[in-house]
Amino acid sequence: MNHGANHGTVRGRRVAVIGGGMSGLATAALLAQEGAEVTLYEARDELGGRAGTWQREGFRFDTGPSWYLMPEVFEHFFRMLGTTADDELDLVRLDPSYRVYFEGTGEPFDLPATGARDALLGLDRASAERLAAYLDSAATTYGLATRHFLYSTFASLRPMLNREVVRGLPRLLRLLTEPLDRFAARHTTDDRVRRILGYPAVFLGTSPGSAPSMYHLMSHLDVTQGVLYPRGGFGAVVETMARLARRAGADLLTDHRVERIVVTDGAATGVEVTHAGRTRHVAADVVVSTADLHVTERRLLDAEHRSRSARWWRRRDPGPGAVLALLGVRGELPALAHHSLLFADDWDGGFDAIFGARRTVPNPASLYVCRPSATDDVAPPGHENLFVLIPVPADTTIGAGGTDGAGDTQVERTVDDAIAQIAEWTGTPDLAERVVVRRTIGPADFERDFGAFRGGALGPAHTLRQSALLRGSNASARVSGLVYAGATTIPGIGLPMCLISAELALKRLRGDVSAGPLPEPERKPRPAPEERTAEAEVP
Template identity: 55%
Template sequence: MTGAPKRIVVIGGGVAGLATAALLAEDGHDVEVVEKNEQPGGRAGSWSRDGFRFDTGPSWWLMPDVFDHFFGLLGTTTAEQIDLRRLDPGYRVFFEGHDESIDIMADESVNRALFDAVEPGAGVAFDEYLASARHAYDLAVQRFLYTNFDSPRAFLGRDVLANAPRLAALLVGTLDKHIAARFRDRRLRQILGYPAVFLGSSPDRAPAMYHLMSLLDLADGVRYPDGGFTRLVDALVRLAEQRGVRIRTSTPATAILTESRRPTSPARRRRPAVSGVEVRTPGGGTEIVPADIVVGAADLHHVETRLLPPELQTFPQRWWDRATSGPGAVLVYLGVRGPVPELQHHSLFFTEDWTANFDSIFEKPTRIPTPASLYVCKPSATDGSVAPADHENLFILVPVPADPGLGRGGIDGTGDPLIEQTADHAIEMVARWAGVPDLADRVVVRRTVGPADFVTDLNSWSGGALGPAHTLRQSAFLRAANRSRKVSGLFYAGGSTTPGIGLPMCLISAELVRKRVRGDRSVGPLPVPEAVVSRSGT
């Protein structure tokens, strides 16, 4: 650490907030986290009923190298904190108009053979596609993900300049066209295109650069933390508290406080600086938490437009009016009596007309797609702790427009009519496509969540389930920066800012804040202690 320890307040106890707090406390700072909800975790939450335990948010463990690197910065390893299981198959895909599903396996060579079997000759294209994805991924990690773009070195590195024409083409072209130029079969195109949804976008809206995502599942594999994704939250809380971080739940931030600073010369005007955070205490009172630095790790729209006065907003409402949200979601948590072997741990259901599906979500006037492509998670396939014996735990996600007006969910069918209707359609579609005709009759626990719940529970902009979409003008250095231009000492972490959406990106965003606080303008990941590297074997 350079300089004296700072008093730091982190707003938001989700994955990004906890990770940021742990890294800053590791540097010797005095860190306090204030979280509005009763439990930390944010989107990576948990809900239990009648012996079922549901992860309420993230369910795919991808980019294991990012987790390994993050834990390494704290002097530990992923294996020491979390028991990961590699899924094989990684996931199953059902396609409208095809009776046969396709399983994506944990072995790259097996997946290559699968592509060749579905479309003769596609194995060669598969090799070339993944080679390009691997190259793009390595370049992204070394140059674009772990940088705040506050140094020309991010753009002028020898590897960046050598690949400039190729990078330009990947940024300007769309993912769907990149895939279509190499594969003919619709099923293969959809398998390669669906990761765009992880980015809050669609294959025809996401830059072709994101073909790198296919490396993660087709070659690197999919993992699952035994006990569920709350194991990650537990690890972050444990590591943060071991370093002295104070985590206060049921304590929403109500304002970021600032103070004026005297300019160093009459000709120079200095920005206001953070002085603290006003919070509402569990008892209903108000408290001022002093701070030299504030990290807004909650939804960036909420932090900027609700916690700061208009004149101090770097991203005011007019900025958000021009921005593109990722999709909203209807979530359905189901406890099901008896086995459902037709589904894997992860199952994807793809409609034939993707263009119409995604246009319904992103183009105005928006509407809930019918039928809607959707995702089903069955963690009970891997983890016996999430459901009673002889029962299954199912989580269904239906991408919908980011529109709180669609309504809220509820327990046992008590949600708003459109949300419950969407859930009914999803259950019926899964039952029909997967061949489980009595699925609805076997449901013993049911809860739904709608876009309005994301606003209430997470202060989510527009009711989005993920955050701002990864379109060209909302990616890399064009995404909302993680530092206020109006207030000194105010930084941002999480999916709304750089580098973007997803658990790995939230961990990287924490490291980027650490760099800001340190005044570190380096490009690429920070070094991990040698002792940890040798212990982890990486």
């Protein structure tokens, strides 16, 4: 029996939110704004989860998400809290949106901020008409997904049985059953374009051969919408989310580890929390767990309250792992854009190494480099800040990272190989010698620090059986009043998805089964600057 959540008003109910990552902060803000008494418990001593920061010797690194995509999702979230993205963040449009290096070719491809569509079509003029149809389809599919799927709890399928969805059902079924790489190959004959269209599958936690072609909608985000960057990095986004949650009335507690979800007569009635060596019981009417679902089910719930069997977990695809490198570099690196992608010739072999039967770290890898110092003040004068992501299998035996080369052997070797690859492909032969700050992060770190299932870096892969309603309910099937949010539940991976998952937690608690975004409250006009100054001076 699916207990789900207690339906009705949220106002006045005591809510315990487990986890202070982006989804936890967003959930705390929305539920507190709704009138709930919200307390958030974060086990670590800082908020943000995977969206963390690290500072050393004048360098400031984001340790996780680095792409600001789907700006309308952020805007809707902020408007739900009575504000706007412009009021809360200093957003910059990147130009180029990103740069791509292809192995064996000296000249990179830049996707410009304006004219991106024409630039992409220019890579394969012979297929321009088919490519244009691909991008048009991406825009149409993205609109359909936003209106009818991304914001649905799937508690009822009736709202989706509308004319637009029913009319498009044959096309949707084709998009769900044909893999992304095959769909892209039908629209271009150029291997470079095929890789550009296929690489977003990595950000979905899977390969182009396993992602349903429904996800070609991702090309609408970078090619049509463009790529933004919040000044101050994603640490600034975390600070904003925490400020908004507190302003709404939520209590955010760090260094508070939830050890257990307390269940009484089939309902969540509180949590057991450890802080400063003492464990205490805290009563709650609702528990929202934004922890990795595997942690929630296998560690926080007693066996009789778990919804998923050991067999279910064995069949779960955790998505890829990652080895990360945070590098402070002496001198400039103009060959790298803010976002750069390095695509290896053995494209399919690289994905097979990560996701296939005999998993290994690909070399050379198709990797990602972020150079936020191209846009922001995140490095000392005359230095650069690099964040390097090398996709690897979700395998904790690859090891953990460390500072100054002190990580496990395979992690450090993987980073050495990546530095050499970047140096060769971008014409920067002395790159390794110019690294003055180095920290590495491996799959074992993801498991230890975030409870990531099998050391996965992003969350469960968006394969067909792990997408949309097949990804699983955001409410416990066995415990009333236990709701989930975050990358391991619906709608999925990425910061925009985490914001939506918070809204889905609110919907679940309201008993709202609508398929689209919630109506935004009427926004009160902001006071004039002199009025805001006067307000700030009131003791």
